[in-house]
Amino acid sequence: MFAIEIRDIHKKYKGAITPALDGFSFFVLPKKIVGLLGPNGAGKTTTINILCGLVKPDSGTAIISGMDCMKEMDSIRRFIGLVPQQIALFESLTANENLLYIGRLYGLESNMLANRIRYLLERFGLDKHADKRIKAYSGGMKRRANIIASLLHEPDLLVLDEPTAGVDVQSRAMILEFMKEYKNQGKTILYTSHLMDEAEQVCDDVVIVDEGKFVINGAPKDLIKSTTNCKRLEDVFLHYTGRVVRDTPTDE
Ligand SMILES: Nc1ncnc2c1ncn2[C@@H]1O[C@H](COP(=O)(O)OP(=O)(O)O)[C@@H](O)[C@H]1O
Ligand SMILES: [Mg+2]
Incomplete structure (x- = not known):
């Protein structure tokens, strides 16, 4: 069974002239790191938001581990961890307070939650800053805390939207290392990036999307071999x- 099946998705936002997704399809095998790659405005975030039930497509299907994203989101929620492009933490609360709050929303038992928070804060090098407010965190620290928030319930599928955009070199190395480690625990990871060197280094497979359409997929090595005059992804x-160049203004 596929971890993710996206079939013929069409999505046009209200007022938009061109569709964000235009018959987009791709599949993700379990226990892999898969990169969803594309230029600005290609439709990466829209795809991820559809998978997480945040955006409704006009047509097409999105399936996670056999469950329909449009109909079975309550069941899917336990399996999926979303790391959004924007930091989704309360600035005026500490990291610990944020994580306790989110863990309770997931209904996690308090001893288990406390242990999980401790382990993840240490794994992401934030244990010494657990009781500092998020607003005092650097960009890289916020990014790492944002990732921890999606891992409290140990999801089988981790979806990260541009997790390494604009972070310092050390934070980026730590995030990528963690992604590999999480895969080795039998988990599936879908992540978006526009950094090709990084994707080449970390992904088992990549899917290239452009203007809302599937372009090509495969292992980075195979794509490099099969495309003329290509040395790198x-x-x-x-x-x-x-x-x-694609100068799509962002809402950041
Ligand atoms: N909420 C929205 N309303 C209208 N248009 C949107 C909205 N979100 C994204 N778009 C447009 O849809 C297209 C795809 O955007 P997005 O999925 O964010 O691409 P990516 O994440 O690959 O940069 C872009 O043209 C973008 O401007
Ligand atoms: Mg995006």
């Missing part, structure tokens, strides 16, 4: 998506 990416 970045060459493959430019080969398929072209060199025209």
Whole structure:
């Protein structure tokens, strides 16, 4: 069974001229790190939001471990951990307070939750800062705390939207290391990035999306081999998506 099946998804936002997703399909095998790669505005965040039940597609199906994202979100919630592009923590609460609050929303038992928070704070190098308010955290620290928040219930599928965008080198190395470690525990990871060197290094498979359409997928090594004159995944990416810059304003 696939961990994720996206079939022929169409999505046009209200007022938009072009669709965000235009018949997009792809599949993710379990226990892999899969990179969803594409230029600005390609439809990566829209895809992830559909998987997490935050955006409703106009048509098509999205299935996680055999469960329909449009109908069975209550069951899916236990299996999926979403790390959103934007930091989703309360600035005026400490990391510990934020994580306790989120863990309780998941209905986690308090001893188990306390242990899990302790383990994750230490794993992400934040144990000494557990009682500091999020607003005092650096960008990289916020990013790491944001990831911990999605891991409290130990999801089988971890979905991260641009987890390494704009973070310091050490935080990025720690995040990527953790992704590999989590995969080795038998988990599936889908993550978006526009950093091709990073994706080449960490992904078992990549899916390239452009203008809401599937472009190509495969293992980075195989794609590099099968595309003419390509030495790196970045060459493959430019080969398929072209060199025209995509200046989509973001809401960040
Ligand atoms: N809430 C929204 N309302 C209208 N248009 C949107 C909205 N969110 C995204 N879009 C548009 O949909 C397209 C895909 O966006 P997005 O999924 O955020 O791409 P990516 O994450 O790959 O940069 C872009 O053209 C973007 O401007
Ligand atoms: Mg995005």
